[in-house]
Amino acid sequence: MDVGAEGFAQRLPRLRRRIKRAAFVALDMEFTGLHSTSLQNNEPSLFDSPAERYMKARQSVQRFSLVQLGLAIFSKENSNKYVVHSYNFFLFPSTLGIRDVEFTVSASSIQFLSHYGFDYNKFLKDGIPYMNEVQEESLRQHLLADTWKVCSTNVDRDVLKKAIDEVTSWIVAAKEEDTMILQDLNGYHMIEVQLVLRQALENVWTEPLEDNKVMVKKVSPEHRQLLENSSDDHCQKKLILLSARGFTNLFQILVKVKKPLVGHNMLMDLMHLHDKFYRPLPESYEEFKRNIHNLFPVIIDTKTVTKSVQKLRRNLLMRLAMMHFSVVQFFLCQLICYCADPQSLCPTLSLLWQLLDRNSCPELWGAVSSLRAELQPCFHCRVRLVLRDYRRHPHLQVSVYRHWRHSPSVNCLLQISGIVALWSLLAFVLGGTRSC
Structure with missing residues (x-):
C-alpha cells in the first residue's frame, strides 16, 4: 500500500x-x-x-x-x-x-x-x-517566538498572497457568521494562510477542509477567543509541530x-x-x-545471517576433519543410525571428503570414501527397483538395455548377416540338387 x-x-x-x-x-x-x-x-x-x-x-x-x-x-x-x-x-x-x-x-x-x-x-x-530531534527543537523554539516560516518558492508566495487578498477584500462587506472557501492550498500553506489571517484580522476564524481547502468565517472577538481555547483548533502550535514531524x-x-x-x-x-x-x-x-x-x-x-551460517557450517566440517579417526568414525556412525534418511547425508560427506587431505589422514579419508560409497545406492539396485515397478505396467514394457540386442547398428548388422546367410544356404541347397 x-x-x-x-x-x-x-x-x-x-x-x-x-x-x-x-x-x-x-x-x-x-x-x-x-x-x-x-x-x-x-x-x-x-x-x-x-x-x-x-x-x-x-x-x-x-x-x-x-x-x-x-x-x-x-x-x-x-x-x-x-x-x-x-x-x-x-x-x-x-x-x-x-x-x-x-x-x-x-x-x-x-x-x-x-x-x-x-x-x-x-x-x-x-x-x-x-x-530529527535537532530540527524539531529548532522549530519548537521558533513556534514559541512566532518567528517560524515555510520555505517556499516565488510561485508559492504568489498563491499565499492571492488567498490573503481574497479574504481582505471579502471581509469588508461580510456579515458575522458569513463564510468563504479558499482553494488550492497544499501542505503547510494551509497552516501558514490560517495563521497569517488570524494574526492580521481579529474578527476571522479559519478551519481546514478536505481537498486542500480552508474555510474562513467572520466572527466576533468574543467568539474568536472561545474558539482559540478549543481543543479542536488545528492551528495549535503542538498540532503544527505534530504535523511537521x-x-x-x-x-x-x-x-x-x-x-x-x-x-x-x-x-x-x-x-x-x-x-x-x-x-x-x-x-x-x-x-x-x-x-x-x-x-x-x-x-x-x-x-x-547468511554469511554466518555458511561460515559456521564450513568451520564445523573443518573441525570434524581435524578430529581423530576413531572420534569421527563414531560420530558418523551415530549420525547415520539416528538419521531418518541416511542417503540425505551424501552431500555433507562429499564436502567433508573434499576438505580432507588424503596424504595427511589416509585412514580417515578412506573411511569417509567407503561410507559415501555405501550410502549411495548402486546402479544394479536402482535397475532392479525400476524393473520391479514396471513389470506389470499395462502400456509400457521396460527391460535392461543390452548393446548387442538394442543397438540399431547391431540390429542392422544382424539383419544383413541373416539375409546373407539365408541366401548362402539357399544357393548351397539348389547347387547340391543340380549336381545330383
Missing part, C-alpha cells in the same frame, strides 16, 4: 496498533544516492576498517535524502503462520522551519528508481515530512515498542534512520553503534 502525506495522519493510529501486536518488522529504503563520488577519497574499499567505512558512508548519508521507506509488519497468528501488512511511505524533508533542507541527487540512483517505476510526482507533491512520529513508535528489526545489508538504512529521524550522525563510529542499539536492541541483517 502506497502512503503519502495526505492519508498518513489517518493511518497512523492503525499503524501503531499493528506495530504493537507485531512479532517483528522489516524495512527497506530508497535514497537519492548511495556513495558520493564528488568527495575525495570517499570510494568504499575492501581494506577499510569499520570506522573508516562508517566515516565514508556518513559523508554520503549527509548529502543524500530518503525518498521512500518500505515497512512490513509481521504478526504471528499461530505456530506456523504469519500475517504481513506492507506499506510504501513516500518521504520528503519538512519545509516548515527557518532553514531550508538541501540534498544531492545521484544520476545513477534516479535512473535506477525510474526504471522500476518510482513515482516522482508523489514523492515531490505528497511526500510525508520528517525531521510527520513520519518521525512512526519512527518513534518503532523505537518505543522495541520490536526486532529485520533488513538486508542494513548499514546505510540504519545510518539514514539515525540521521533523518533521530539525531545528526556522530563522528564516532562507537557512539553511532551505541545509539543504534539503544534505539533498536534486536537487529537482524539477513546478509550477515
Whole structure:
C-alpha cells in the first residue's frame, strides 16, 4: 500500500496498533544516492576498517535524502503462520522551519528508481515530512517566538498572497457568521494562510477542509477567543509541530515498542534512520553503534545471517576433519543410525571428503570414501527397483538395455548377416540338387 502525506495522519493510529501486536518488522529504503563520488577519497574499499567505512558512508548519508521507506509488519497468528501488512511511505524533508533542507541527487540512483517505476510526482507533491530531534527543537523554539516560516518558492508566495487578498477584500462587506472557501492550498500553506489571517484580522476564524481547502468565517472577538481555547483548533502550535514531524512520529513508535528489526545489508538504512529521524550522525563510529542499539536492541541483517551460517557450517566440517579417526568414525556412525534418511547425508560427506587431505589422514579419508560409497545406492539396485515397478505396467514394457540386442547398428548388422546367410544356404541347397 502506497502512503503519502495526505492519508498518513489517518493511518497512523492503525499503524501503531499493528506495530504493537507485531512479532517483528522489516524495512527497506530508497535514497537519492548511495556513495558520493564528488568527495575525495570517499570510494568504499575492501581494506577499510569499520570506522573508516562508517566515516565514508556518513559523508554520503549527509548529502543524500530518503525518498521512500518500505515497512512490513509481521504478526504471528499461530505456530506456523504469519500475517504481513506492507506499506510504501513516500518521504520528503519538512519545509516548515527557518532553514531550508538541501540534498544531492545521484544520476545513477534516479535512473535506477525510474526504471522500476518510482513515482516522482508523489514523492515531490505528497511526500510525508520528517525531521530529527535537532530540527524539531529548532522549530519548537521558533513556534514559541512566532518567528517560524515555510520555505517556499516565488510561485508559492504568489498563491499565499492571492488567498490573503481574497479574504481582505471579502471581509469588508461580510456579515458575522458569513463564510468563504479558499482553494488550492497544499501542505503547510494551509497552516501558514490560517495563521497569517488570524494574526492580521481579529474578527476571522479559519478551519481546514478536505481537498486542500480552508474555510474562513467572520466572527466576533468574543467568539474568536472561545474558539482559540478549543481543543479542536488545528492551528495549535503542538498540532503544527505534530504535523511537521510527520513520519518521525512512526519512527518513534518503532523505537518505543522495541520490536526486532529485520533488513538486508542494513548499514546505510540504519545510518539514514539515525540521521533523518533521530539525531545528526556522530563522528564516532562507537557512539553511532551505541545509539543504534539503544534505539533498536534486536537487529537482524539477513546478509550477515547468511554469511554466518555458511561460515559456521564450513568451520564445523573443518573441525570434524581435524578430529581423530576413531572420534569421527563414531560420530558418523551415530549420525547415520539416528538419521531418518541416511542417503540425505551424501552431500555433507562429499564436502567433508573434499576438505580432507588424503596424504595427511589416509585412514580417515578412506573411511569417509567407503561410507559415501555405501550410502549411495548402486546402479544394479536402482535397475532392479525400476524393473520391479514396471513389470506389470499395462502400456509400457521396460527391460535392461543390452548393446548387442538394442543397438540399431547391431540390429542392422544382424539383419544383413541373416539375409546373407539365408541366401548362402539357399544357393548351397539348389547347387547340391543340380549336381545330383
